[in-house]
Amino acid sequence: MEEAVELSRVKHAKCATLYGNKAHEVAVESTLVRALPGFSIVGMADQSIQESRERIKSALSSIRFEFPSQKITINLSPSDLKKEGSHFDLVIALLIAIQKERFTCKDFFIFGELGLDGKIKKTNAIFPIILSLAAHIPNLRVLVPNALLPKIEQIPHIQAFGVETLHEAVLFFKEKRYQSEQAKLVRPLCENSLDIQGKSYFYASEFPFDFSDVLGQHRAKRALMIAAAGMHNLLMEGSPGCGKSMSIKRLRYILPPQSIEEILESNAYYSLHEEERELSPLRPFRSPHHTSSRPSIFGGGSTHAQAGEIALAHNGVLFFDEFPNFSKAVLESLREPLEDHRVLISRVNTKISYATKFLFAAxxxxxxxxxxxxxxxxxxxxxxxxxxxxNRISEPIMDRIDLYIQMSEEHSKEQGLSSKEMFTHILEAFKMQKNRGQNELNGKLNEQDTLRFCTLNDEAQERLEMAQNHLGLSQRSVHKVLRMARTIADMAQSERIHQEHLLEALSFRKR
Structure with missing residues (x-):
């Protein structure tokens, strides 16, 4: 009987820790034992968790909690997994505060850093942890700081609750407020959205940098519109001041809409990199300087593999200005991310894989x-x-570039297409791709889907075979031409690829 009483004093709750870019569930247990008063945390907790003891003591004092004359032991399980992060503060403090109460909080994942006055603060790690947990735990219920709640509520299939202070968190479980609180209406990311085959896609309608500022350069604008519509890689070559960088910096605002999953995934990468961003349908744009080191671009670190620029550009644009001036190691390391759309960072302690489906512009x-x-x-x-x-740009790298645009010096005063007009064409091409049942945009299709969706009429098929023999195209180049021709056909609202679509795609290949 005495053993049963002792076991009943063990309180349980859930939290999680990041290992690489994946969240691992952590069971948090607390108990009071007969011993000299003390407070210990066991289970491979790092320094940030060990330091939480002083924050927790101060926060518990703010709600007039009287520490018992017993030893408080907190166990973080599994014990062979290293845990780190100040987001464990709230769950540990809660378990201590309710140690002698009859209610429980074991069905919730609880996250939050505590201030000395009992206020609950957000951390950069919480959002990617919850996003990772939501991918494999159905009906996930979480308690988070109020400041993070609007962001967490955007994650599909999750029940999220917010609290401002430790006192509120105790009352939340003591009064079972989670039973009475009504599900909140999720605020849409923006007013502009598309519903295609039961799925919503969001886009921004403001163009702070407009293509109407780029005078002339009609062929370059056409190429950029094709690149944006299918997320195709491109290289622009021209004299200084002809508008290369100016044009590519405007590319971000005409990119296709995104699903909520894509927006959340990109935001999680930024949080892992300790960069705070609001949820927005605007795709990422990263432009590292040509003196950047290889680890800063591809990710790295001595003990923990951190995300680099190519991971932060996922679902957006990675722009290399002064392309040949990047180091040889950086240029050759681009091969795998551009081909496989994934980069693996291996370290002694960790091996992490990041998705890299970005539009590469140079x-x-x-x-x-x-x-x-x-x-x-x-x-x-x-x-x-x-x-x-x-020759600093090797042939294998050039083979991974879809569009090559040679820009000339122009002194035209004609504005040509504006960003809004270009985006209208891109939106129509996007609808064609999604209505066809594609999970990926044309530029990121794999070999099987390329052959499935990029169907040519007889005339175009014959022309492709002639071009393959005459130009000596590799199999990779043939697939890239097909994907680009598919995008051009989508912009023309054509179900099949015709000869004129194929010829335009071939005209953008570097000879």
Whole structure:
């Protein structure tokens, strides 16, 4: 009987910790034992959790909690998994506060950092943890800081509750407020959305950087519109000041809509990188400097593998300006992320895989001095210097570029298409892709889906075979041409790829 009484004093709750970019469930247990007064936390807790004891004592004092003359023991299970993060504060404090109460909180995942006055604060780790848990735990119920609640409520199939202070958290379970609180209406991300085959996609309708600012360059704008509609990789080459970087920086605002899952996934990567971002349908845009190190772009770290620029660009744009000036190690390491849409970071302690489905955009000068294409300035480079400059980009990398645009110096005053007009065409192409049942946009289709969705009429098929023989296209290049032709056909609202669509796609391949 005495043993049963002792067991009944063990209180249970749930929390989680990040290992790499995946959340692992942690069972939190607390008990009071007959011993000299003390407070210990066991179960491979790191320094940030061990330090929480002082924060928890102060926060419990704010609700006039009297510490018993017994030893408080907190166990974090499984004991062979290292736990870290100040988000364990709230669950530990709650278990201590309700130690002698009859109610329980074991059905909830509880997250929050405590202030000395009992206020509950958010941390960057909480959102990616909950997003990861929601992917494999049905009917997930979580208690989080109020400041994080609007963001958490956007995650599908989750029941989230928010509290402001430790006192509120105790009353939440003591009075069983989770039974009386009505489910809140989820506020939509923005007013602009599309419903296609029962799924919602969100997009922004503001264009702070407009393509109408780019004068002339009609062929370049056409190429950028195709690239955006299918998320195709592109390379722009031209003299300094012709509008390469200016155009690519406007590309972000005309990219296709995103599902809520894509928006949440991108935001989780930013949270892992300790960057705070509001949920927005605007896709990410990353533009690392050409002096950036390989670990900063691809991810790394001595003990914990951190996300790099290519992971943060997931579902958005990764822009390399001055493309040939990046180090050889960085350029050659691009091969796998561009082909497999995933990067694996291996360290002694961790092996982490990040998704890298981004639109890769690059800009470069035609030669070291930049004046090779200029009609007004003389090129000062020798043929050897030009070849050395261009050979920095290897053939395997160029084979992964879908569109190559050679920009010329223009002095036109004609504005051409605006971003709003370009986005209208992209939206129609997006609807065609999703109504066809594609999970991925054209530029990110795998080999099987490329053959399934990129169907040519007889004339186009014959032309493709001729081009393959005449231009010596690799199998990868053929698939890229097919995907690009599929996007051009979608923009023309054509079910099948015709000869004119294929020829335009071929015209953007680098010879």
């Amino acid at each position: 800009a470069q000068n035609p030669c070291p001095c930049g004046n090779l294409f200029s009609k007004t300035h003389e090129c000062r480079c020798s043929e050897v210097e030009i070849n050395r400059y261009k």
